Amino acid sequence: MNNDRHTPEQEAEDKKGKRLNRRSFLTLLGQGSVAAAIAAVVAQSIRFLSFQPPESESSVVPLGQPDSYPGKSVTYVAEARVYIGHDGGGLFALDAVCPHLGCLVEPHEDGGYMCPCHDSLFDEEGRALSGPANQPLQHLYLWFDEGQGQLLVDRSEPVEPAVRLIV
Amino acid sequence: MSNHRPNFFAHLHPPTMPAREVRPFYTFGLGGISLFLFLVLGITGVIEMFLYVPTPESAHDSIRQITYLAPFGWLLRNLHFWAGQLMVGTVILHMARVVFSGGYKSRRLNWLIGVALLFLTLVLNFTGFVLRWDQDTAWALMVGTNLIKSIPGIGTVLHGFLIGGENVGAPALLRFYTWHVLALALVAAVLTAWHLFRVRRDGGISHIERTPRVSREHLVRLEILAMLLTLAALFGLSLLVDAPLGPPADPTALIAEPKAPWFFLWIQELLRVASPFLAGILVPILVLLVLSLLPYALDRSEEGIAVWFNKQGRVAQLVFLIILVGAIALTLRGVMR
Numbered sequence: 001m002n003n004d005r006h007t008p009e010q011e012a013e014d015k016k017g018k019r020l021n022r023r024s025f026l027t028l029l030g031q032g033s034v035a036a037a038i039a040a041v042v043a044q045s046i047r048f049l050s051f052q053p054p055e056s057e058s059s060v061v062p063l064g065q066p067d068s069y070p071g072k073s074v075t076y077v078a079e080a081r082v083y084i085g086h087d088g089g090g091l092f093a094l095d096a097v098c099p100h101l102g103c104l105v106e107p108h109e110d111g112g113y114m115c116p117c118h119d120s121l122f123d124e125e126g127r128a129l130s131g132p133a134n135q136p137l138q139h140l141y142l143w144f145d146e147g148q149g150q151l152l153v154d155r156s157e158p159v160e161p162a163v164r165l166i167v
Numbered sequence: 168m169s170n171h172r173p174n175f176f177a178h179l180h181p182p183t184m185p186a187r188e189v190r191p192f193y194t195f196g197l198g199g200i201s202l203f204l205f206l207v208l209g210i211t212g213v214i215e216m217f218l219y220v221p222t223p224e225s226a227h228d229s230i231r232q233i234t235y236l237a238p239f240g241w242l243l244r245n246l247h248f249w250a251g252q253l254m255v256g257t258v259i260l261h262m263a264r265v266v267f268s269g270g271y272k273s274r275r276l277n278w279l280i281g282v283a284l285l286f287l288t289l290v291l292n293f294t295g296f297v298l299r300w301d302q303d304t305a306w307a308l309m310v311g312t313n314l315i316k317s318i319p320g321i322g323t324v325l326h327g328f329l330i331g332g333e334n335v336g337a338p339a340l341l342r343f344y345t346w347h348v349l350a351l352a353l354v355a356a357v358l359t360a361w362h363l364f365r366v367r368r369d370g371g372i373s374h375i376e377r378t379p380r381v382s383r384e385h386l387v388r389l390e391i392l393a394m395l396l397t398l399a400a401l402f403g404l405s406l407l408v409d410a411p412l413g414p415p416a417d418p419t420a421l422i423a424e425p426k427a428p429w430f431f432l433w434i435q436e437l438l439r440v441a442s443p444f445l446a447g448i449l450v451p452i453l454v455l456l457v458l459s460l461l462p463y464a465l466d467r468s469e470e471g472i473a474v475w476f477n478k479q480g481r482v483a484q485l486v487f488l489i490i491l492v493g494a495i496a497l498t499l500r501g502v503m504r
Contacts, residue, residue, distance in 0.1 A: 046328070049328055050324065050327055050328045051331070052327050052331055052332045052333070052338070053331070053332060053338060055332065055333060055334070057334075076421065078417075078419040078420060078421075079419060081418075081419050096421075100438075100443065101309070101310040101313040101314060101438070101443060102309045102310065102313040103306055103309065103310065103425055104419075104420075104421050104422075106421050116422065116424055116425055117306065117310055117425050117435075117438075118435070118438045118439045119439050131439070132438060132439060132440065132441070132442065132443070134442075
């Protein structure tokens with residue numbers, strides 16, 4: 001032990017911790033292991049907390065018979081959170097979820113839609129007119145399923161605004 | 168006193184204290200009142216936990232049980248609600264007192280702990296508001312968590328971390344419950360203890376040098392008086408005005424006017440005009456940052472301690488006033504809608 005320390009200068013350096021000797025090396029190793037263990041626990045805890053259970057809810061929602069959506073009308077379907085509209089061209093599904101922060105838009109008195117949370121305004125086609133939303137309301141894929149004999153909408157499948165379903 | 172064995176509570180106060188600063192119209196007892204409200208929240212909150220069920224199916228029903236069926240449950244819930252609302256006010260006023268009377272000088276660390284406690288008070292209030300799980304709170308949660316998504320890079324991951332899924336549902340409610348009743352409450356309790364400890368460590372209530380002193384009993388009497396008055400206000404409000412409870416949350420129902428809780432109305436107003444990231448994330452962070460840096464950047468002087476509207480701290484006072492008035496103006500605009 002004493003053989004390691006030759007000169008008073010070196011001993012002084014040891015005390016200041018400048019020179020790596022056996023003791024300071026072991027201290028560093030100890031501190032490093034504790035820090036690494038804490039970092040590992042924190043990282044794993046964050047991973048644990050970020051776990052997301054698999055989504056069980058299907059994005060496909062049944063809408064009933066096509067004749068419940070007569071021409072020149074817009075109907076809100078709560079289960080699907082969509083507006084089903086029928087214009088000259090046919091049926092379309094407009095997502096009611098505001099692209100700004102996720103509130104449900106409501107039909108506006110002057111036509112189109114308005115988000116009650118932050119006053120974004122959209123036209124009948126879902127295009128953003130004013131307010132904080134800078135994305136349009138999404139048109140969603142709508143089809144008639146022969147097997148089930150009813151209309152279905154897929155909330156996870158956006159389509160072009162011009163797409164219409166003719167039944 | 169000298170014949171007694173020293174009591175634990177003697178640790179909370181020094182034996183004597185500066186007479187001028189002990190007077191009620193110096194601190195207005197705001198820090199102490201905030202602490203008392205925090206204790207009331209802890210006690211009433213733990214009792215509520217015995218009946219509250221943190222699931223989307225049962226949350227609303229269990230609150231109705233607490234409110235309408237359990238003996239004195241309405242009073243318990245009203246006390247918890249009103250203590251939470253009042254605490255936002257007393258904490259902000261306490262901060263204002265500290266700014267305007269130069270109380271942050273020479274005790275910057277405790278100022279930082281105080282800013283953290285302000286943040287925790289607001290987040291605890293918001294997480295508690297979410298537990299109500301009625302129409303208002305469901306939308307506030309939806310907006311609040313979607314805001315997180317707007318953070319570039321880490322937004323989506325953080326959003327998943329907060330609500331435990333892609334959409335707000337059972338995991339989100341459970342997470343907010345755990346944050347509210349344990350994780351955040353524990354951090355707030357530790358920081359509160361530290362905050363109080365630092366006041367003593369920094370030499371008690373900040374005061375002018377060499378002033379006449381009074382004994383600790385004098386302050387304790389005033390504190391008991393403040394506590395009783397606060398309790399009277401709490402019971403008065405709880406008897407007169409019930410804590411709100413809307414229809415159960417339904418993520419598919421259209422509702423006319425979703426409103427943020429009142430202490431976040433200023434953010435909701437900003438969200439109407441600016442992008443989500445700017446209004447909902449950057450501005451609040453900036454406000455917290457400016458508040459944190461107040462004794463580091465705006466007033467580093469050591470003069471004017473315990474002097475109301477001291478001239479060394481004018482810039483800090485003005486900046487604080489601008490933030491406060493701005494937030495109040497936006498809040499009023501939101502309330503009047």
